[in-house]
Every structure is written in structure tokens, then in C-alpha cells.
Amino acid sequence: MTQAALSFTARLRSRTGLGLSIGPFTVRLHSPIPEVARALCILYADHPQVEAGFADFHIAIEPVSGLRRWFRPQVRFRLDDTVPFRPLPYSQAYPLFEWGLNWCIASHAHQYLILHAAVVARGGRALLLPGHPGAGKSTLCAALVQRGWRLLSDELALIDPGTLEVTPLVRPVSLKNDSIGLLRDFAPDARWGPPFHDTAKGTVRHLRPPRDSVVNSHPAMPAWIVFPRFQPGVARQVVHLGKGDTAMRLLAVAFNDVVLGRRAFRTVCRLVAQCGGWELGYADLRAALAGVARIVR
Amino acid sequence: MSPLPLLLQVLRRPARIAGMAPAHWDLLIRQARAAGLLARLYLDWKDADLLTAVPAQVLRHLESERLRAEAYQRAVRWEIRLLQPVFEELEIPLLSLKGAAYVQAGDAAARGRIFNDIDLLVPETALARLERRLLLEGWKPSHLNAYDQRYYRRWMHEIPPLRHVRRQAVLDIHHTLFPRVGRYRLEIATFWRRAVRLRDGTWVLAPEDRVLHSVIHLFTGGEFEHGLRDLTDIRLLLRQFGDDRDFMGRLQARAVALGVVPLLRCALVCSADMLEGTEAAAGLLESAFRLALEPCHTSCTRLPVRLARGALYVRSHWLRMPLRLLIPHLLHKAVVRA
Numbered sequence: 001m002t003q004a005a006l007s008f009t010a011r012l013r014s015r016t017g018l019g020l021s022i023g024p025f026t027v028r029l030h031s032p033i034p035e036v037a038r039a040l041c042i043l044y045a046d047h048p049q050v051e052a053g054f055a056d057f058h059i060a061i062e063p064v065s066g067l068r069r070w071f072r073p074q075v076r077f078r079l080d081d082t083v084p085f086r087p088l089p090y091s092q093a094y095p096l097f098e099w100g101l102n103w104c105i106a107s108h109a110h111q112y113l114i115l116h117a118a119v120v121a122r123g124g125r126a127l128l129l130p131g132h133p134g135a136g137k138s139t140l141c142a143a144l145v146q147r148g149w150r151l152l153s154d155e156l157a158l159i160d161p162g163t164l165e166v167t168p169l170v171r172p173v174s175l176k177n178d179s180i181g182l183l184r185d186f187a188p189d190a191r192w193g194p195p196f197h198d199t200a201k202g203t204v205r206h207l208r209p210p211r212d213s214v215v216n217s218h219p220a221m222p223a224w225i226v227f228p229r230f231q232p233g234v235a236r237q238v239v240h241l242g243k244g245d246t247a248m249r250l251l252a253v254a255f256n257d258v259v260l261g262r263r264a265f266r267t268v269c270r271l272v273a274q275c276g277g278w279e280l281g282y283a284d285l286r287a288a289l290a291g292v293a294r295i296v297r
Numbered sequence: 298m299s300p301l302p303l304l305l306q307v308l309r310r311p312a313r314i315a316g317m318a319p320a321h322w323d324l325l326i327r328q329a330r331a332a333g334l335l336a337r338l339y340l341d342w343k344d345a346d347l348l349t350a351v352p353a354q355v356l357r358h359l360e361s362e363r364l365r366a367e368a369y370q371r372a373v374r375w376e377i378r379l380l381q382p383v384f385e386e387l388e389i390p391l392l393s394l395k396g397a398a399y400v401q402a403g404d405a406a407a408r409g410r411i412f413n414d415i416d417l418l419v420p421e422t423a424l425a426r427l428e429r430r431l432l433l434e435g436w437k438p439s440h441l442n443a444y445d446q447r448y449y450r451r452w453m454h455e456i457p458p459l460r461h462v463r464r465q466a467v468l469d470i471h472h473t474l475f476p477r478v479g480r481y482r483l484e485i486a487t488f489w490r491r492a493v494r495l496r497d498g499t500w501v502l503a504p505e506d507r508v509l510h511s512v513i514h515l516f517t518g519g520e521f522e523h524g525l526r527d528l529t530d531i532r533l534l535l536r537q538f539g540d541d542r543d544f545m546g547r548l549q550a551r552a553v554a555l556g557v558v559p560l561l562r563c564a565l566v567c568s569a570d571m572l573e574g575t576e577a578a579a580g581l582l583e584s585a586f587r588l589a590l591e592p593c594h595t596s597c598t599r600l601p602v603r604l605a606r607g608a609l610y611v612r613s614h615w616l617r618m619p620l621r622l623l624i625p626h627l628l629h630k631a632v633v634r635a
Contacts, residue, residue: 026354053319054354058327080327081595110361259368 004045009037011049017058019050023158023169023217025105028055031093033075035194036061039094043172043193043206046214057104061097063090079104088199095196095204098174105156105169106255112167113260113267116253117157119166119220120149126166126220127296128157128275129228130253133201136230136282139179142207143285144292146187151213152220161260161267164274165219172206178232180205186285222275224296225250228288229281237281238291246277302597304328308529309574311342315350322355324596331594333526335359336366336409362409369412373400376415376466377499379434385498387430392418392492392500394471394510399530402493402501405537406511406530414458414469418502420489421472428456428470435462444629474510479617481517483555504544505551508534509561516560516586519613521606524590525571532568585609 011018017030018040031037060078064087068074074087077100084103088096106114117130118141127149129137138154145151152166154173159166172193175183180203183190191208225246241249250268251257257264278295282288303325307313317325329335339359342348348356377393384391393400394416399407419427436459438446449457459468475483491503502510508531515527538544552561559582566583567590569575579587588605591597614623 054323054326054352056354056358081331081593108358108361110364111357259364261368261371 002041005038005041008041009034012037012040016052017060019052019055020044021048021050022101022171023153024167025056025109025169026050026054027101028052028058029061029097030059031061031097033061033063033090033093035091036093036097039193039206040097042191043208045208046211047170056108057101059097059100059104061093061100092196092199094193095174095199098172098206101171102155105158109158110256110259112158113161113257113264114255115157115159115250116155116255118154118173119152119157119168119222120144121152121166121220122149122296124220125223126152127292128166128222128225130157130225130250131227131229132253134176134230136179136228138173138175139182139230139285140228140280140282140288140292142173142175142179142183142190143186143289145173145207145210145213146183146190147289150216150220151209152217156255159222159267159271160219161263163219163221164267164271165221167219168213168217170209170214170217172208174204174206176204177202179230182285183207222271225271225275225277226292226295227277227279229279230283231281232283234281234283236283236287236291237279238294239279239281241277241279243272243277246275247272249277302328302592302594304332304334304525304592304597305571307338308334308572311345311347314342314347317350319352322352326355326358328592328594328596330358330362332592333411333523334409334529335362336411337526337529338409339363340409362411366409366411369410370400370407372466373397373412373415376461376464376468377401380468381497381499383430383434384427387423387426389419389423389427390492390500391498392489392502394418394474394502395514398501398507401495401497401499402507404507405533408533410526410530414467416469416471418471418474418485418488421485424456424470424472428459431459431468435464436460436468437462439467448626475513475517476617478619478622479517481513481555481557481616483513487554504534504538505548508538508548509552509555509557512560512564513557516563516582517613517616519606519610521589521609522593525592528564528568528571528590531564532572535568 008018012029012031017028020027020029058080061075062078063069064074064076073090075090075093075096076083076087077085077096115130117128118137120127120141129141131137141154151170152168154171156169157166158169193206193208196204227249247268254264280288280291282291303321307325329338335358339362342351377397381391396410396412397415399410438457439460446457449455456470473485474488475481488502488506491506492500493503494500501507511527511531511534515524552558563583563586566577566579567586569577570587571590585605585608588602589609591602614627618626
């Protein structure tokens with residue numbers, strides 16, 4: 001184990017845990033699991049570490065005790081005193097952290113309108129890539145980031161209902177199954193975390209976010225809304241969407257529209273008024289990037 | 298002397314938050330979240346002009362919870378609006394209890410409250426046809442295993458909580474306010490006679506009964522996850538109705554009539570002690586609740602608190618079930634938990 005990994009391991013096991021600054025949130029993380037330390041060490045190497053103080057989320061990734069320790073061991077996600085989900089197999093300890101953190105943010109950050117979307121930016125202008133799981137937003141996001149776009153988020157778009165700006169939440173980009181191969185071919189020099197097999201989503205692997213995206217992180221104003229649709233074997237398709245259609249699709253991928261009620265609806269309407277909406281069907285990444293280039297020109 | 302949990306210190310004296318260190322803010326928010334009091338704290342501090350003392354990073358959590366509380370209030374009002382035509386068709390009065398009642402009646406206790414279930418009271422004779430009709434509206438019994446169903450229906454004489462298949466709201470339908478086989482005999486007819494009709498045609502219990510129902514529920518109960526919050530509900534109700542000079546007299550009289558004076562005393566003592574820091578003579582029951590109602594968080598579960606909760610858990614079952622049902626039930630629960 002490297003020096004850095006040892007340091008991560010030590011902090012994760014300490015009483016105060018490992019403090020990480022992730023987007024606008026301070027996360028204190030505890031875990032005795034070595035694989036979690038190793039993955040964090042690679043994927044969060046550039047994120048600022050924070051000493052004890054106020055933390056937004058106190059998270060523990062811990063083995064499930066009792067008989068389960070020896071027969072098909074499991075891990076569970078703990079947010080302070082509560083265990084919100086069922087345990088997962090021990091081998092999926094690190095993805096459990098990422099999925100759990102998504103849930104924490106989506107459930108406790110209602111000061112934002114939270115959309116299921118990747119967000120990248122160029123200059124101060126943001127490209128939103130909303131979609132349901134499997135649509136191909138993380139794949140396209142990862143490719144754009146490898147070609148110079150700044151990463152703001154790969155999963156949760158945090159939209160300020162007042163200013164409409166997207167607040168960055170820079171984290172590793174999570175890719176599944178075929179996407180992993182696609183990105184390896186597309187960007188052979190990219191840094192990856194370890195692979196995790198047999199998860200509910202298949203094989204999962206994380207791309208380390210570019211250092212620049214982490215260190216020079218600042219909000220961006222949405223200018224384009226593109227709904228990716230990954231369709232193997234089909235020719236690239238760029239379809240311009242009407243305002244109403246775009247608005248309805250955005251609401252469909254909002255996590256907390258019910259909590260925000262009218263405010264969510266108004267925010268979406270204002271977003272749609274200032275941004276164009278498109279659907280981008282793609283089968284290979286180069287074609288997808290060309291499609292994006294056409295849209296943002 | 299054991300230190301008072303930070304959350305209780307702040308509830309007693311809100312000004313305490315001025316200049317508080319980040320580590321203490323961290324602890325306070327965690328305790329308050331576990332107690333379900335974040336939104337309520339936000340609103341109290343807003344009224345007291347204390348929000349400027351809250352650091353921005355902390356304030357976001359409070360505002361987020363306030364939004365969630367507002368969303369729950371909307372949801373409760375919406376669900377009741379959807380249920381009204383159904384109840385009208387069946388000619389059953391729609392009487393809301395507890396949290397739903399606070400919202401319907403516009404009580405102060407609705408402030409910053411997160412709701413789990415919508416509790417309703419219906420006449421016992423209406424239960425069967427109501428359950429059948431609600432099934433057609435998409436309300437399905439949520440505890441599906443055979444033991445739990447039997448527990449509710451045969452032994453507690455209730456229908457299990459109903460969950461809506463699409464909207465995920467939960468409806469808890471009661472026909473008594475305390476198990477009929479239990480040790481407190483509450484004649485339900487008196488509650489119906491005193492019930493108040495609201496402007497929208499739905500019903501709530503009379504003010505004294507709303508307070509006493511909350512008192513009885515908390516001080517015969519054995520689950521304390523929302524105990525401190527329920528205690529603040531009671532204090533808010535007492536403050537709201539206390540404007541009426543005769544209210545306390547009527548409350549006492551009603552408590553005597555129902556035979557629940559010890560429970561009311563317990564509520565008043567605990568509220569004065571925990572929420573206001575006023576010394577009050579405390580008997581055994583009051584002392585036990587004084588411990589059990591502390592926030593349910595790992596930072597403040599010392600041994601006396603856990604013992605008090607354990608004892609009150611057993612007492613709660615003893616109050617609600619005769620021994621011949623209690624022993625098998627506790628055995629079953631112990632086995633299932635293991």
C-alpha cells in the first residue's frame with residue numbers, strides 16, 4: 001500500500017474519520033474496510049481534506065456484524081445513527097459509498113432543485129445532460145470531460161432556484177458495463193478506480209475527476225439541455241425539442257420536485273426559457289461529441 | 298451531574314446558539330435531526346430573530362427540512378381532500394387525529410412537523426365497509442405477514458396501516474384511542490360527542506381531547522424515536538389553548554373524567570423540566586420519562602436513559618394488553634428480532 005493509501009486508511013479508522021470537501025458539502029467518513037480506503041485514495045486524491053468541525057453528512061461504511069461476518073459477508077451504509085438501505089455484498093463497499101452519498105444529497109439538500117443529470121461546462125456556460133439510468137449521460141459526460149470540458153457533476157445537478165446556476169459537485173464519474181470499454185478505448189490515459197463486478201447495475205467502475213475540475217470548481221449558468229440516448233448500432237441523431245417537451249422531461253428526472261412543489265415547476269420553466277433542448281441519440285463517442293459540438297456552436 | 302444534551306439546552310434557551318462553535322453545531326444538528334425537530338427549530342429561531350446567529354452551512358440544513366415539512370403538510374391536506382368524497386359517499390365522518398389534526402385545525406403544533414402516517418378515527422361499525430372501499434381507491438394493508446395482520450385485527454381490534462399503491466401515503470385508521478383490552482378505559486362515544494366540525498366539513502377532537510390524546514399516546518407508549526418531538530407538540534398545544542383562561546380547568550376536568558390525571562401530570566412535569574428548565578416535583582413515572590424522552594441519538598444514550606426506555610417499553614405493553622396476550626406477543630417479537 002502506498003503512503004497516501006496508508007494515510008487514508010488511518011484517517012478512515014480514526015475516531016473523527018476522514019473529512020472530505022465534496023462540492024458544497026463536508027462529508028466525514030468512517031470505514032475499517034481497506035478496499036474503501038484504496039478506492040478513495042485514487043478517486044478523491046485531489047479533493048481538499050477537512051479537519052473536524054461542522055460536517056453535512058457523517059457516513060460510515062461498515063461490515064455487518066454477527067453471523068454474516070463469516071458467511072457471504074455484507075457491508076452497510078450508515079448516515080449518523082440511521083441505516084437507510086439494505087446491506088450489500090462486502091465486495092461492493094466502495095460503490096455503496098457513492099450510491100449512498102447520492103441518496104444523502106438528494107434527500108437533504110432541498111435548497112437546490114436536484115435533477116438526475118450530468119453537468120459539464122465551458123467558460124461559464126453549463127451543458128446539462130439529464131436522463132434516467134442507462135440513458136448514457138455518464139458515458140457522454142466522461143467523454144466530454146476527457147476532451148476538455150470542465151466536470152461539475154456526473155449524477156446530480158444542483159440547481160439554485162434563485163439564480164438558476166449549477167453548483168459543482170465534482171465526484172468520480174461512475175460508468176457501467178459497456179461504457180467502461182468505450183471510455184478505455186476513447187481515453188487510454190484516464191485514471192480509473194478499481195472495478196466492481198456483479199452489482200445490481202452490472203460491472204461498475206469510476207473515473208477519477210480531472211484535477212482542474214476539482215481545484216478550479218465554480219458554478220456555471222446552464223445554456224444547453226441535451227438528453228443523451230445511447231443506442232448501440234444506430235446512427236447519430238440530433239433532435240431539437242420544444243420548450244414544453246423539454247420542461248416535462250426535466251420534471252420527470254427531478255429528485256425533489258414534490259418537496260419543492262411550485263418552486264420546482266417555476267425553476268424548470270425558467271431554465272427551459274433560457275436554454276435550448278435537444279435529444280442526442282448516439283452509438284459511438286466520436287459521433288456524440290460531434291453532435292454536441294454542433295449544438296453548442 | 299450528567300450533562301444535559303445540547304438539544305435540550307438549546308430548546309430551553311434558544312439564545313444559547315449565539316457564537317456556538319462548529320463542533321457544537323455539528324452535534325446539535327445531528328441530535329435535532331434524530332429527534333425530528335430541525336424544521337421546528339428553524340421556525341422558532343426565525344420567530345425569535347436568531348437566524349443571523351446560524352452559520353450559512355448549517356442554515357441550509359434547516360431550510361431544507363423546513364421545505365420538507367411544508368411538503369408533508371401539503372401532502373396531508375391533499376390526501377384528506379381526496380378522501381373526503383369517499384367518506385361522504387359512505388356517510389362516515391372524517392375525523393383526523395394527531396399530526397393530521399394539527400394541520401386540519403391549523404394548530405401551532407403543525408409547525409415544522411414531519412408526518413409519517415395520517416391518523417383517522419372512524420366509528421367501529423364503519424370499519425369493514427370503509428376498508429373495502431379504500432381498497433378500491435388503492436389503499437392496501439401494509440403489514441402483510443400473517444402474524445402482524447392477526448395482531449392488528451383480532452387482538453388490537455384495528456385494521457393495519459394502509460399504504461396507497463401509487464402515492465405511498467400511509468393511512469392509520471382507528472376506532473378507539475386506546476386498546477379496548479388495555480388498562481385505561483376511554484369511552485369513545487364521549488370523544489365523538491365533543492368533536493369539532495371544521496369549515497371544510499372534516500372533524501377533529503375537541504381541543505382538550507386533542508391535548509389529552511397526545512398525552513395518552515406519549516405517556517403510555519414505549520417507542521421514543523419521536524418522543525421529544527411529541528412533547529414539544531404538547532407544549533405548543535398548551536401554549537396555544539392556554540390563551541383561554543378556562544382551558545386548564547376544563548383540561549383537568551376532562552383528565553379526571555377519563556381517569557388519566559397521572560399521565561397529564563407526567564406531561565406537565567416533563568414539559569416544564571425538559572423544555573423550560575423549571576424544577577418540578579417528580580415521581581417515579583415522571584423521572585423515567587424525563588430520561589426516556591431525551592433525544593434518540595448515540596451522543597446522548599447513557600445507561601439510565603436506556604434502562605428507563607426498556608422499563609417503559611415493557612410498561613407500554615402491560616398497559617395495552619392483558620397478560621394472556623402479552624407474554625406470547627413479547628416472545629414472538631423477541632424471536633423475530635433475533
